Amino acid sequence: MSRVKLLSLQIxxxxxxLAVWWIGSNVKIFGVLLLPxxxxxxxxxxxxxxxxxxxxxxxxxxxxxxxxxxxxxxxIGAIGGIVFGFWFxxxxxxxxxxxxxxxxxxxxxxxxxxxxxxxxxGLGIWSKVALGVTLVFFIVFFxxxxxxxxxSPVVLANARLMGMNERQLFRHVYWPSALSWMFSSLHTSVGxxxxxxxxxxxxxxxxxxxxxxxxxxxxxxxxxxxxxMLVLAAFVLVIDxxxxxxxxxxxxxxxxNSLNDA
Amino acid sequence: MxxxxxxxxxRDVAASAIRLDGVRIAFRLEGGATYEAxxxxxxxxxxxxxxxxxxxxxxxxxxxxxxxxxxxxxxAGRVDVLGRPLAGLCREAGYLFQQDAVMPWxxxxxxxxxxxxxxxxxxxxxxxxxxxxxxxxxLARFTDRYPHQLSGGQRKRVGLAxxxxxxxxxxxxxxxxxxxDAQTRQIMGNLLLDLWAADxxxxxxxxxxxxxxxxxxxxxxxxxxxxxxRIIGDHRIDLARPRDAADxxxxxxxxxxxRTIWGQLxxxxxxxxxxxxx
Numbered sequence: 107m108s109r110v111k112l113l114s115l116q117i118x119x120x121x122x123x124l125a126v127w128w129i130g131s132n133v134k135i136f137g138v139l140l141l142p143x144x145x146x147x148x149x150x151x152x153x154x155x156x157x158x159x160x161x162x163x164x165x166x167x168x169x170x171x172x173x174x175x176x177x178x179x180x181x182i183g184a185i186g187g188i189v190f191g192f193w194f195x196x197x198x199x200x201x202x203x204x205x206x207x208x209x210x211x212x213x214x215x216x217x218x219x220x221x222x223x224x225x226x227x228g229l230g231i232w233s234k235v236a237l238g239v240t241l242v243f244f245i246v247f248f249x250x251x252x253x254x255x256x257x258s259p260v261v262l263a264n265a266r267l268m269g270m271n272e273r274q275l276f277r278h279v280y281w282p283s284a285l286s287w288m289f290s291s292l293h294t295s296v297g298x299x300x301x302x303x304x305x306x307x308x309x310x311x312x313x314x315x316x317x318x319x320x321x322x323x324x325x326x327x328x329x330x331x332x333x334x335m336l337v338l339a340a341f342v343l344v345i346d347x348x349x350x351x352x353x354x355x356x357x358x359x360x361x362x363n364s365l366n367d368a
Numbered sequence: 369m370x371x372x373x374x375x376x377x378x379r380d381v382a383a384s385a386i387r388l389d390g391v392r393i394a395f396r397l398e399g400g401a402t403y404e405a406x407x408x409x410x411x412x413x414x415x416x417x418x419x420x421x422x423x424x425x426x427x428x429x430x431x432x433x434x435x436x437x438x439x440x441x442x443x444a445g446r447v448d449v450l451g452r453p454l455a456g457l458c459r460e461a462g463y464l465f466q467q468d469a470v471m472p473w474x475x476x477x478x479x480x481x482x483x484x485x486x487x488x489x490x491x492x493x494x495x496x497x498x499x500x501x502x503x504x505x506x507l508a509r510f511t512d513r514y515p516h517q518l519s520g521g522q523r524k525r526v527g528l529a530x531x532x533x534x535x536x537x538x539x540x541x542x543x544x545x546x547x548x549d550a551q552t553r554q555i556m557g558n559l560l561l562d563l564w565a566a567d568x569x570x571x572x573x574x575x576x577x578x579x580x581x582x583x584x585x586x587x588x589x590x591x592x593x594x595x596x597x598r599i600i601g602d603h604r605i606d607l608a609r610p611r612d613a614a615d616x617x618x619x620x621x622x623x624x625x626x627r628t629i630w631g632q633l634x635x636x637x638x639x640x641x642x643x644x645x646x
Contacts, residue, residue: 264469
């Protein structure tokens with residue numbers, strides 16, 4: 107499919123969805139609105155709200171808070187995941203001892219931790235960061251662990267025979283392998299950092315996109331809820347795009363699954 | 369055929385580069401049973417000598433090579449490398465693996481330079497030398513490619529340069545050209561012979577391809593079918609050097625040698641497959 111055709115089809119889907127929404131919320135069919143504005147708002151009201159958010163500049167503060175929480179959650183969770191992933195992969199005894207506890211914590215739905223974090227860390231950004239960290243940590247941890255474990259034995263033997271010591275093995279073999287696994291899960295882990303931040307804000311905070319949406323919900327301001335969701339979705343797309351750019355840069359050595367890739 | 373016990377010709381070889389004496393290699397299987405892969409094997413490779421080991425698939429040739437490299441420890445017997453008993457990994461050896469062993473996350477240049485960097489040479493120096501080696505193996509234009517962007521034969525060349533740049537005293541090769549097509553194998557064979565002729569390291573070359581073994585080496589050892597594989601034949605290849613790995617196959621002496629050795633090898637190959645049928 108050509109680029110132009112694909113793009114026009116993608117736009118078409120968006121237009122159709124908007125049209126259905128607009129008709130449902132504006133045109134009475136057999137005397138009833140299929141999508142009553144009280145529950146579904148209207149496209150024009152939501153767009154007007156988004157425009158106002160940016161025109162008054164009030165959104166920037168909330169975006170900044172959510173972005174900082176996401177970034178911190180990702181950074182701390184990733185560093186922890188890398189350290190523990192390496193440690194456990196290189197020390198099987200440690201891994202065996204902690205295995206049931208890790209599984210237990212990982213099995214826990216993280217939302218139940220949110221109130222505890224708020225109790226411990228207050229309503230500021232750190233309780234949101236902590237929630238994001240618990241999500242990011244496990245994704246990075248399991249991937250790094252796998253990355254170290256899955257190093258090809260032949261590559262490893264080759265490296266050893268080359269005379270590498272432990273430090274050099276780490277730098278030239280384990281680290282790149284673990285990083286490649288970690289980066290292949292980058293989209294997921296960054297996404298979860300954001301989920302942690304937004305859910306945390308939603309449950310109790312004074313700023314951020316989750317807070318905005320929660321506030322709007324509290325007063326049945328459906329246009330406000332949808333506007334917040336729209337901004338959130340756009341925000342996620344921008345982050346995702348940035349992650350893809352980083353990934354392409356760092357994983358340039360990886361084969362792409364395409365036949366015409368030379 | 370040289371008999372096993374015949375005295376070695378006294379060339380200018382002072383010491384043996386590789387010496388296996390009564391080596392036995394066994395693995396513990398799941399369930400506690402042991403599988404004896406290699407039984408009581410003695411091999412000697414002189415300095416400057418190119419020795420090939422040929423045997424049916426699965427006979428333990430690679431296992432034997434791994435023992436010389438120090439990647440696994442024999443249950444009995446001794447391994448001497450350059451006159452000293454082997455302890456741990458064999459640092460003097462360059463090992464060319466059957467599978468791809470280059471780091472997929474490094475470019476051809478960085479892969480080749482790695483061996484020198486690890487030894488403590490500066491990065492720029494290592495890269496300069498690596499560039500020269502990539503030129504020698506015919507990859508001057510591919511220095512910045514990642515392994516997945518190279519063909520199988522090109523990856524082998526990178527592997528060869530990666531091994532040779534360290535100037536190992538002995539070379540261990542485990543069916544290095546096995547996965548390549550017939551033409552590429554001959555080209556790689558010639559490349560190997562050219563590079564080897566420059567400083568004539570001791571080479572232990574494992575293959576299942578008898579023609580390749582005869583074309584390249586000074587001596588061909590025949591290994592019996594496993595388990596408890598052992599060396600059952602030792603044939604001197606008296607073909608003149610320098611050789612062309614492709615043209616030498618037309619030489620009448622080549623055919624004579626091939627007929628003699630194949631007669632012995634064939635029985636082992638049949639044993640391997642016969643064993644599977646039974």
